[in-house]
Amino acid sequence: MNFIDVVIRQAHPGADVPAYHSFEQKMRDAESYRQEDGIGWPVLVDDLEGTTHQVYGGLADPTYLIDADGRVAFYNMWTHAPTLHEALEELQQQGWRGEVKGGVHQTPHLLPSMTDGWKGLRRGWPQSFIELETSMPGMASGPWLGYQLRPLLAPLTLRSKPLPPSAKLGLTAGAAALLFLGVRSLRSRLAADSGRVRARNKR
Amino acid sequence: MQGDTPKEDLATRSTETAQRFVTLKDKLSNEEYNFEHFRAKHLLSDAQATIEKRGIQPGEMAPDFELARVGGGALRLSELRGKPVLLHFGSFT
Numbered sequence: 001m002n003f004i005d006v007v008i009r010q011a012h013p014g015a016d017v018p019a020y021h022s023f024e025q026k027m028r029d030a031e032s033y034r035q036e037d038g039i040g041w042p043v044l045v046d047d048l049e050g051t052t053h054q055v056y057g058g059l060a061d062p063t064y065l066i067d068a069d070g071r072v073a074f075y076n077m078w079t080h081a082p083t084l085h086e087a088l089e090e091l092q093q094q095g096w097r098g099e100v101k102g103g104v105h106q107t108p109h110l111l112p113s114m115t116d117g118w119k120g121l122r123r124g125w126p127q128s129f130i131e132l133e134t135s136m137p138g139m140a141s142g143p144w145l146g147y148q149l150r151p152l153l154a155p156l157t158l159r160s161k162p163l164p165p166s167a168k169l170g171l172t173a174g175a176a177a178l179l180f181l182g183v184r185s186l187r188s189r190l191a192a193d194s195g196r197v198r199a200r201n202k203r
Numbered sequence: 204m205q206g207d208t209p210k211e212d213l214a215t216r217s218t219e220t221a222q223r224f225v226t227l228k229d230k231l232s233n234e235e236y237n238f239e240h241f242r243a244k245h246l247l248s249d250a251q252a253t254i255e256k257r258g259i260q261p262g263e264m265a266p267d268f269e270l271a272r273v274g275g276g277a278l279r280l281s282e283l284r285g286k287p288v289l290l291h292f293g294s295f296t
Contacts, residue, residue: 045271055268106253134243
């Protein structure tokens with residue numbers, strides 16, 4: 001098994017991490033990336049135009065599993081460790097050849113980026129934060145908050161294997177209960193407010 | 204494979220990836236690709252690419268490329284034939 005990381009364009013530029021204007025600049029960031037994240041496998045640097053990245057689809061964070069013959073066995077469009085774990089197990093059972101798990105997995109899983117998304121984003125602070133948060137509220141502040149709560153959340157968000165079905169069921173039930181309680185308290189607050197308005201109107 | 208850190212990019216060498224890039228549809232210009240500011244349109248184009256399943260499809264041969272390697276030298280994808288490869292693309296930010 002070989003692991004390869006290809007460093008692509010600046011996803012969230014900032015003062016210390018501006019958009020790339022030279023290959024040397026990209027190589028320097030790739031060196032920091034390998035060092036800071038402690039990556040023990042080859043880190044490659046795409047050219048300035050993003051030739052390899054764009055030919056391979058141009059997405060922000062994809063992973064390909066390539067089989068022993070050099071064919072794409074699985075395309076995880078938004079890298080997700082538990083999904084890859086399952087795909088790898090299947091590929092191994094097939095003797096490292098052929099397609100696995102339906103071939104393409106399109107779903108973005110937001111849970112891991114809730115605790116780990118901040119790692120990349122903070123390098124471009126504050127520009128990276130402001131630009132992402134205004135593009136989609138919660139996408140930057142969420143990971144910031146998640147990063148602060150990392151010791152608490154990591155066992156849940158940074159799993160390398162899928163959660164057992166019972167845990168998924170429990171989490172779904174928990175989320176549904178929270179939603180129900182939230183809606184109920186909101187409705188009773190709204191009812192109380194409109195009651196006050198009516199009382200004021202009478203006077 | 205080890206050597207001096209390459210001072211130039213290598214993807215432009217005549218690999219299948221470089222040849223495909225020439226005729227790639229939805230290809231971005233250098234300025235569009237290396238944007239200075241992240242905007243909602245970048246989220247939208249990622250969403251569109253996801254829906255369209257843009258990229259190399261399962262069953263296809265992974266187009267060969269040769270890229271500069273951190274620490275020196277270069278690596279060609281086809282050198283790794285015979286063993287499975289986990290190929291991840293990611294940004295420093």
